[in-house]
Amino acid sequence: MSETVRDVIMVGAGPSSLTAAIYTTREDIDTVLYEKSAIGGLAAITDIVDNYPGFPDGIEGLTLAGHLEKQAERFGAQIEYGDVSEIRDEGDVKVVTVDGVEVKAKTVLIATGSDYKKIGVPGEAEFYGRGVHYCATCDGAFYREKTLVVIGGGNSALQEAIFLTRYVTHLDLLVRSTISASDVLQHELQKYIDEGKVTVHLGTTTESINATDGRVSSVTIKKDGEVSTLETNGVFVFVGLLPNTGFLKDSGIELDEIGLIKTDNHLQTNIPGIFASGDVRSGATMQIASATGEGATAAMSIREYLDEQERAN
Numbered sequence: 572m573s574e575t576v577r578d579v580i581m582v583g584a585g586p587s588s589l590t591a592a593i594y595t596t597r598e599d600i601d602t603v604l605y606e607k608s609a610i611g612g613l614a615a616i617t618d619i620v621d622n623y624p625g626f627p628d629g630i631e632g633l634t635l636a637g638h639l640e641k642q643a644e645r646f647g648a649q650i651e652y653g654d655v656s657e658i659r660d661e662g663d664v665k666v667v668t669v670d671g672v673e674v675k676a677k678t679v680l681i682a683t684g685s686d687y688k689k690i691g692v693p694g695e696a697e698f699y700g701r702g703v704h705y706c707a708t709c710d711g712a713f714y715r716e717k718t719l720v721v722i723g724g725g726n727s728a729l730q731e732a733i734f735l736t737r738y739v740t741h742l743d744l745l746v747r748s749t750i751s752a753s754d755v756l757q758h759e760l761q762k763y764i765d766e767g768k769v770t771v772h773l774g775t776t777t778e779s780i781n782a783t784d785g786r787v788s789s790v791t792i793k794k795d796g797e798v799s800t801l802e803t804n805g806v807f808v809f810v811g812l813l814p815n816t817g818f819l820k821d822s823g824i825e826l827d828e829i830g831l832i833k834t835d836n837h838l839q840t841n842i843p844g845i846f847a848s849g850d851v852r853s854g855a856t857m858q859i860a861s862a863t864g865e866g867a868t869a870a871m872s873i874r875e876y877l878d879e880q881e882r883a884n
Contacts, residue, residue, distance in 0.1 A: 574675075575674075575675065576664060576675045576676060576677060577601050577602070577603055577674070577675065577676040577677070578595070578600045578601040578602065578676065578677055578678065578873075578877060579595055579600060579601070579602050579603075579676055579677065579678045579679065579680060579873055579877075580603055580604075580605065580665070580667050580674065580676040580678075580679050580680075581602065581603070581604040581605070581679075581680040581682060582604075582605055582655045582658070582667070582679065582680070582681045582682065582683055583604070583605075583606060583612065583681070583682040583683040583684060583815070583849075583851070584604045584605070584606035584610045584611070584612070584640070584650055585611060585612025585613070585614060585636075585682060585683075585684050585849060585850075585862065586611065586612065586614050586635075586636070586639055586849070586859050586862045586863050586866065587682040587684075587848045587849030587850075587862040587863060587865055587866040587869070588604055588680060588682035588848070588849070588866060589604070589610075589611070589636075589639040589640060589642075589643045589648075589866070590639065590643075590862075590863040590864075590866030590867055590870075591680055591682070591848065591866035591867065591869050591870040591873070592604055592643040592646075592648035592650075592866075592870075593639075593642055593643050593646055593648070593870075594866070594867055594870030594871065594874075595648075595870045595873060595874065596643065596646035596647040596648045597646050598874055599647075600870075600873070600874060600877065602647070602648045602649065603648075603649040603650075603651060603674075603676075604643075604648060604649070604650045604651065605651050605652070605653040605654075605655055605667075605669050606650065606651075606652055606653070607652065607653065607654040607655070609636075610636060610637075610640050610650065611632070611633065611635070611636020611637070611639065611640065612636070612684045612850075613632075613684060613686070613850075614632045614635055614636050614859050615632055615633050615636035616632060616633075616699070616700070617632030617700060617709070618631070618632065618700030618701065619631060619632070619700075619713075620632050620635055620709070620859060621709070621710070621712060621713070622708070622709060622712075622858075622860070623635060623859055623860055624860060632700075635859075639863075651669075653669040653670045654669065654670055655667055655668065655669050655683075655818055656668045656669075656671075656818050657818060657821070657822070658679060658681070658818070658819065658822045658824070658845065659822070660822075660823060660842050660844075660845065663677065663844075663880065663884075664676070664677065665677070665678065665679045665844060665845060667679060677844065677877060677880065678844045678845070678846065678873050678876055678877065679844065679845045679846070680846045680847070680848060680869050680873065681816075681819075681824075681832060681840075681845065681846070681847045681848075681851060682847065682848050682849045682851060682862075682866065682869075683814075683815035683816065683851045684815055684849055684850040684851050685812045685813060685814045685815060685831070685850040685851055685857070686812070686813045686815060687705035687808065687811075687812060687813070688808075688810045688811040688812065688813055689808070689810075690722060690777055690808055690810060692777050692778060692779050692780060693778075693779040693780070694779050694780030694781055694782065694787070695780055695808070697782075698780060698782050698785075698786070698787050701782070701785060701786050701787065702780075702782065702786050702787025702788075702804070702805045702806060703780060703787060703805070703806050703808065704805065704806070704807050704808070705807070705808055705809070706857065707731035707732075707734045707735050707807055707809075708734065708858065709858070710805075710807075711734060711735050711737075711738050711807075712738060713805070714735070714738050714739055714804055714805055715738045715739075716738075716739075716740055717738075717739055717740065717804035717805070718739060718740055718741045718742070718743075718802070718803050718804050719735055719739050719741075719742045719743070719803060719804060719805050719806070719807060720742070720743045720744075720745060720790050720801060720803045720805070720806045720807070721735065721742060721743070721744050721745070721806075721807045721809065722745045722777055722806065722807070722808045722809065722810065723744075723745075723746070723808065723809035723810045724744075724746035724747065724748070724749065724750040724751055724752065725751050725752055725809070725810070725811070726751075726752045726753055726756060727809045727811070728744070728746075728752065728809035728810070729744075729750070729752040729756040729757065729759075729760050730752075730756060731807060731809050732744055732760065732769065732807075732809075733756070733759055733760060733763065735807065736763050736768055736769065739768075740768075741767075741768060741769075741770070742763075742768065742769045742770075743769075743770050743772060743801055743803065744760075744769060744770070744771045744772065745772050745775045745776075745777055745790075745792060746771065746772065746773050746774070746775060747774070747775065747776055748773070748774060749773060749774075750771070750773070772792065772794060774794055774795065775792050775793070775794045776792065776793050776794075777790055777791070777792055778791040778792060778793050778798065779791045780806055781800075787803065787804065787805055787806055788802065788803070788804075789801060789802045789803060790803055790806060811829075812829065812857075813830075814826075814829065814830040814831045814832075814850075814851055815851060816830045816831070816832060816851060817830075819832070822842075823841075823842060824840050824841065824842055824845060825840065825841040826853075827853040831851060831852060831853035831854075831855070832847040832851055832852050832853060833853050834846070834847050834852055834853070834854075837868075837872040837875075838852070838865060838868055838869045838872055839872060839876070843876070844876060844880075846869045846872060846873060847869075848862070848865035848866050848868070848869040849862040849865055849866065850862060852865065
């Protein structure tokens, strides 16, 4: 175990923690971030981010992530690749296990984000950002006056399908068995079904997502044993989220029913000195703009916590 005690360890290097690092390092708070995969998180693998403030023509996700990384590093943030497998609270000091090595900090910010559940069919991964999407508010506007397929039958699928009707000429909703969404959402969706703008396909599985010239052009489906093809300009998958919180299983940090981290109004968890922000936090809106805002809030809360600890000692 390293005897060096950092001011703050940030787990994950997506937009939320990179923003937090900009704020903490500008105030000379010793900051290190550990990321196990891609700097920038889901933002870095998003083709075009069209709703982030300040970029009227949109910006490539990888470019935005790179800007955030460079800005954090300019102020002194240390960004390292490493897989965090455990966080342990030892009072004034938190112990974080990174690639099997224990490192210490006075505070921890967890900003590991969430990942979208995948349906695992051919074409889904290959055409992500080129016709396959997981966020209607992020990407729906690209499909004005076009046709879409939405996959899923829960609350999120119906909410997003209803949202997408403002853009498309027609939408096909593919439901593996029966719709499980609330009666209120089903009633609202029925209006669009009656108008002929939405067609619901119950008992239907997606076999593959197909493309022409590198962009999604159709979906192969199976119903009652029969295989057919639906032409479409894009596919939105809404079958749930997978919070990246598996490593917190024995940490004592309180999670909600789907595994997102519970926090107070200062983004602090039930363990003093451990904070959470962005898409891994219960109640998050799953938007890059709000994730960066939460990062700034978390940084301020971390500063206040460190100041209080210094006064107490």
